[in-house]
Amino acid sequence: MSRNTGEAKRFYPADSLKSPRFTGPYTFARLPHTRDLDGVDTLFIGVPFDGGVVFRPGARFGPAAVRQASLLLRLYNPYLRVKPFDVLNVADYGDINIVPSSVESTYQAISHELEAVHRRRITPVVCGGDHSITLPLLREASKAYGKLALIHIDAHLDMVDQHFSQKYTHGTVFRRAYEEGLIDPHSSVHVGIRGSLFSEDEISETESLGFQVITMRSIEEMGIEAVCDQIRRRVGGGVAYLSFDIDACDPSCAPGTGTPEIGGLSSREALRLLHGLAGLEFVGFDLVEVSPPYDHGEITAFLAANIIYEFLSLKALTKSG
Ligand code: MN
Ligand code: MN
Numbered sequence: 001m002s003r004n005t006g007e008a009k010r011f012y013p014a015d016s017l018k019s020p021r022f023t024g025p026y027t028f029a030r031l032p033h034t035r036d037l038d039g040v041d042t043l044f045i046g047v048p049f050d051g052g053v054v055f056r057p058g059a060r061f062g063p064a065a066v067r068q069a070s071l072l073l074r075l076y077n078p079y080l081r082v083k084p085f086d087v088l089n090v091a092d093y094g095d096i097n098i099v100p101s102s103v104e105s106t107y108q109a110i111s112h113e114l115e116a117v118h119r120r121r122i123t124p125v126v127c128g129g130d131h132s133i134t135l136p137l138l139r140e141a142s143k144a145y146g147k148l149a150l151i152h153i154d155a156h157l158d159m160v161d162q163h164f165s166q167k168y169t170h171g172t173v174f175r176r177a178y179e180e181g182l183i184d185p186h187s188s189v190h191v192g193i194r195g196s197l198f199s200e201d202e203i204s205e206t207e208s209l210g211f212q213v214i215t216m217r218s219i220e221e222m223g224i225e226a227v228c229d230q231i232r233r234r235v236g237g238g239v240a241y242l243s244f245d246i247d248a249c250d251p252s253c254a255p256g257t258g259t260p261e262i263g264g265l266s267s268r269e270a271l272r273l274l275h276g277l278a279g280l281e282f283v284g285f286d287l288v289e290v291s292p293p294y295d296h297g298e299i300t301a302f303l304a305a306n307i308i309y310e311f312l313s314l315k316a317l318t319k320s321g
Contacts, residue, residue: 010039011089013075021071027092028066028127029073029309034091037116042088042123042315044308045113046095049106050291052132052170054163056258058291059130062301063095065256065292066127066308069301077313079275084309087316090125103132103168110136118144118283125311127304128288130258131158131170134243135177141241141284142182148283149187149238150174151231153273154245155194155261157213159206170258170289178209185210187238189231191273192216192248195261216263224269228276240280242311245289246304254303256295267303274310278317285311 014030027033028044037043046063053059076083084090096113099105110133117124118140126137131154142148152158152174159178160171167176174190177183193203194216203213212234219227247257250264265273290304 029070031092040091042090045093045126047129047133049098049129053130058293061292062290063127065301066304070305080313082316084312084316107136114140126286131288135173138177138182145239147184148241149235150183151242153191153248155247224272241284244287254300256300257289
């Protein structure tokens, strides 16, 4: 599982004991940038699109801020006891060439690139962008692996049918994924739901489609470990996809986001929640809704960079299994 550091490896972070972290180029965790996918098994991909938001924009600047915040990441994850960059060959793909004014053209661009990634059985770790980008990510993962067990960590269900007659927004993404048969609701779960709703039936309607909904109140009552047990039971032996909206975390830990809701997860609780998912078979991850113009002191970007580091560590655990 571990290697001696300093050994030549094509895909490995630059050594921060030899070159200062603030010397560029700025890639995720100082990994090599490449579009040549040979030898890569896990790929950091930026999707700087925020044309799907219905409130505050700015998530198009998410990937750049998260890369900048990721410069401080080190090689060993002491919680999960793994060196993700030793186990995996991770590279930074750069950003998908999205179309700022068009959800449809952006979806096409994402699908086109992600199809090639999945064809090679590379696991994408995607940094948004707003949550609307998750639909083409799920489409391509599902094309490669079949129906997915979705673990959706978010303050919001994102199960709205439409906003302003638009079917593809950051609030409709899992309704569309359900309708398109990309995810199996009976092995899927929405976690961290809280805040005011459009109607009193919003949660029960989602449950009636087969999803499990674990509200923030249930997390408080059950505790994180019990929540993780429920998620693991739910997913079973299924192929899992993890979608993490940064607004699942409390605005005190993640102010830089478009649709903040009070009373969310602390950074520590978010870490524990992720650690409790060790051992699941993940085929895709995304971290969305970081909006740097609303951030303060890079709090949100640092949290996001570390959550992505935990994704990589979770993936490394199953590879080194
Ligand atoms: Mn949200
Ligand atoms: Mn969301």
